[in-house]
Amino acid sequence: MLVLLIAKEQSLCVCEMTYALEESQPKVSRHLAQLRQCGLLMDQREGQWVYYRLAPQLPAWAQSIIESGAQGSAVKLAALTQRLARMGDRPARRAALC
Secondary structure, three states: OHHHHHHHHOOEEHHHHHHHHOOOHHHHHHHHHHHHHOOOEEEEEEOOEEEEEEOOOOOHHHHHHHHHHHHHOHHHHHHHHHHHHOOOOHHHHHHOOO
16 A cells, blocks of 8 residues: 555655554555665655655556556545545645654
């Protein structure tokens, strides 16, 4: 679900993902590191926070799989997006580095 949520939101910090998924920061960070090492995700550091997005050089077949996964998990993805929206004013939080 991490990849699908990142694809839907375009960019998320670790704290947003832990909130949406209700998982621990170490667990989420470990999975993100594995996804980054295999070239699926890119990260960008802003102060002490790290934001993740899909790697722009993903081949078309990989993008197609992600899109299919999002369609197949639409209900769960919508629930995660709603939970994420309850975090509050996310642009203001991002400006304040979470």
